[in-house]
Amino acid sequence: MSNILTEIEKLVTPIVEELNLELVDLEFVKEGRSWFLRIYVDTHEGGIDIEHCALVSERLSEVLDGKDPIEQNYFLEVSSPGAERPLKKESDYERAVGKFIYVKTYEPVNGLKEFEGILTAYSDQGLEMEVRIKTRKIKVQLAKEKVALARLAINFSA
Structure with missing residues (x-):
């Protein structure tokens, strides 16, 4: 499975970079009887629209x-990572401080x-968060x- 994702990432990265977008994540998953190839893209400033997708x-x-790197039939979905964007790369964490x-x-x-809270710092060793436990x-x-x-x-208590 990771070989497929590696191959897809190699194919999609030049397209995304040419459009001055950022590849946030990708996944190839089976849901029920169907396979889905999901590509999540965003602008570097954060804010993607349907035309980009x-x-x-x-x-x-x-x-x-x-190239046809995937043998089985699948649905291709390109979308925004949404408000609850995953943090995977160093740059994701760095942008999320605060x-x-x-x-x-x-x-x-x-x-x-x-844990839910404010990301106060990020480094090679890990991350520091300020979390609320009761009061x-x-x-x-x-x-x-x-x-x-x-x-x-999304902070519902703010």
């Missing part, structure tokens, strides 16, 4: 038809595996290798 989809479809995020860890840290705000340090999932989050 359609243009990437058209150009990528042409390339995929020629923003409200959600993090899930592989194993408990201070007895918890899920207290505390700083939490999370090593990068312990992070299973990280994404921007």
Whole structure:
């Protein structure tokens, strides 16, 4: 599966870069009986529209038809990563400093595996968050290798 994603990333990256967009994420998943190739793109300033997605989809479809790296039938979807954009690359984390995020860890840290709060710092070693636990705000340090999932989050308590 990762070979397919690596091949697709090689095909979509030049298209996205030519359009001055950013490849945020991609996935190839089976849902029910159908396979989906999902490409998530954004502008570098954050704010993608349907025309951007359609243009990437058209150009990528042409390339995929020629190269045909996926054996089974699938649906191609090109869209925005949405308000809860995943944080995967170094640049994603760096842009998210000062923003409200959600993090899930592989194993408990201070007895918890899920954290929501402000990302206050990011480095090669990991990230620091300010989280609210009941009525207290505390700083939490999370090593990068312990992070299973990280994404921007909507703060409903603000």
